[in-house]
Amino acid sequence: MEKGAITQYIDVAQVVLYFFWAFFLGLIWYLRREDKREGYPLAYERIDTAPYLNFPAIPSPKTFFLAHGGSVEAPRASDPQIDYRAEPVAPFIGAPLEPVGDAMLSGAGPGAYALRADTPDLTLEGLPKIVPLRIASGEKLVTHATQGTETAPEPPNSGHYKHYTLSPRDPDPRGMTVIGADGRAAGTVQDVWIDVSEVLIRYLEVALTGTNTTVLLPMTFSSIDGRRRRVNVDAILASQFAQVPKIKTANQVTFLEEEQICAYYGAGTLYATLQRRESLL
Numbered sequence: 006m007e008k009g010a011i012t013q014y015i016d017v018a019q020v021v022l023y024f025f026w027a028f029f030l031g032l033i034w035y036l037r038r039e040d041k042r043e044g045y046p047l048a049y050e051r052i053d054t055a056p057y058l059n060f061p062a063i064p065s066p067k068t069f070f071l072a073h074g075g076s077v078e079a080p081r082a083s084d085p086q087i088d089y090r091a092e093p094v095a096p097f098i099g100a101p102l103e104p105v106g107d108a109m110l111s112g113a114g115p116g117a118y119a120l121r122a123d124t125p126d127l128t129l130e131g132l133p134k135i136v137p138l139r140i141a142s143g144e145k146l147v148t149h150a151t152q153g154t155e156t157a158p159e160p161p162n163s164g165h166y167k168h169y170t171l172s173p174r175d176p177d178p179r180g181m182t183v184i185g186a187d188g189r190a191a192g193t194v195q196d197v198w199i200d201v202s203e204v205l206i207r208y209l210e211v212a213l214t215g216t217n218t219t220v221l222l223p224m225t226f227s228s229i230d231g232r233r234r235r236v237n238v239d240a241i242l243a244s245q246f247a248q249v250p251k252i253k254t255a256n257q258v259t260f261l262e263e264e265q266i267c268a269y270y271g272a273g274t275l276y277a278t279l280q281r282r283e284s285l286l
Contacts, residue, residue: 038064042079073127087120089113108276109241109248109269116272121260128202132166133257135207137196140256141169169199176231183211183222183236185243186277192246194236195219198258208258208266209236213246220249221258226270241273 091113104111
């Protein structure tokens with residue numbers, strides 16, 4: 006072979022380009038496997054397509070240590086699925102789901118939610134991050150249950166919150182009447198739940214009229230009318246407040262409970278009345 010017959014067609018730039026292609030292909034392969042750590046294994050509508058969707062294969066489990074103790078593996082051996090109550094409206098893949106039974110609690114459509122951990126979000130000090138103002142006013146955390154049968158354990162590093170108050174320049178929703186989408190009164194705001202890390206209102210605690218029950222109302226689903234001393238809620242009817250998912254303990258809310266509460270109000274935007282499910286035309 007003539008001297009230089011191969012190298013005269015190869016230069017440094019070409020070698021670098023080939024290495025870059027190989028590196029980029031490996032990077033895509035690695036990232037495509039790593040993005041399967043959450044939400045896998047999947048639930049397939051057609052079993053015969055499952056092998057193709059598993060390429061590349063799901064990676065081996067990794068153990069992640071949580072900030073406040075404990076650990077979690079991802080991907081999980083079996084990914085828990087929400088037991089939603091809905092059926093496809095047509096016999097083809099991807100057909101819309103029609104709720105079965107009470108659409109507000111079906112877990113489908115705008116009422117869908119994720120199965121997050123059934124533990125409260127914590128601050129860096131180990132205290133529940135979202136608490137009622139009666140707790141965030143500087144008093145020691147109270148953990149006795151008043152809305153359920155379970156009693157929450159004392160959180161790690163439990164102590165005192167800073168002294169949080171509502172700004173006097175804004176209307177105080179406590180004592181205001183909560184009005185549903187039908188214009189009827191559902192109850193009265195009993196307390197305000199704040200996020201002590203973000204320093205904003207997350208929920209309103211509503212005492213339902215004629216009962217000893219309180220439910221949480223997400224601030225994003227409410228509109229405060231300070232002049233008429235009322236809180237308007239367009240998502241659900243006054244009678245539907247009684248079915249809002251309850252929290253297990255009086256002074257803290259878990260990730261899962263937040264998902265279920267917000268999903269209920271979200272479901273109301275479509276399923277609260279039959280008219281909302283009809284065509285706009």
